[in-house]
Amino acid sequence: MVDEPTRGVDVGAKREIHELIIALAREGTAILLISSDLPELLALSHRLVVLRRGQVVAEIPRSEFTEERVAGAMTGVESIALTPMAS
Numbered sequence: 158m159v160d161e162p163t164r165g166v167d168v169g170a171k172r173e174i175h176e177l178i179i180a181l182a183r184e185g186t187a188i189l190l191i192s193s194d195l196p197e198l199l200a201l202s203h204r205l206v207v208l209r210r211g212q213v214v215a216e217i218p219r220s221e222f223t224e225e226r227v228a229g230a231m232t233g234v235e236s237i238a239l240t241p242m243a244s
Contacts (some may be wrong), residue, residue: 160191175201195224207231 160176163171178201182188194199198205199222207215207230215230228234 158189158191161193162190163192163197196226198241199224209233214222 162174163177166174166182175197178190182201182203190198190201194222203219205214205217205222205227206217207227208218209231214233215227217226217230
């Protein structure tokens with residue numbers, strides 16, 4: 158289990174940590190990655206399980222990763238439509 162592995166580290170250290178996680182996964186190591194950094198989760202995960210209020214609310218395979226989809230599951234707002242404001 159890796160909890161917030163890159164919080165508070167510089168860019169170079171972050172890259173090294175990501176490379177280590179990727180190498181371990183390629184060797185067959187199961188990794189449970191917990192992070193509040195959404196781009197990090199999308200880059201390093203094979204699937205995402207989203208928890209809200211202690212309950213699993215979504216399990217998303219890599220083929221369906223989008224920031225909108227994950228954020229929607231995290232917040233309970235599945236789709237946010239932005240409409241231009243009238244001038």
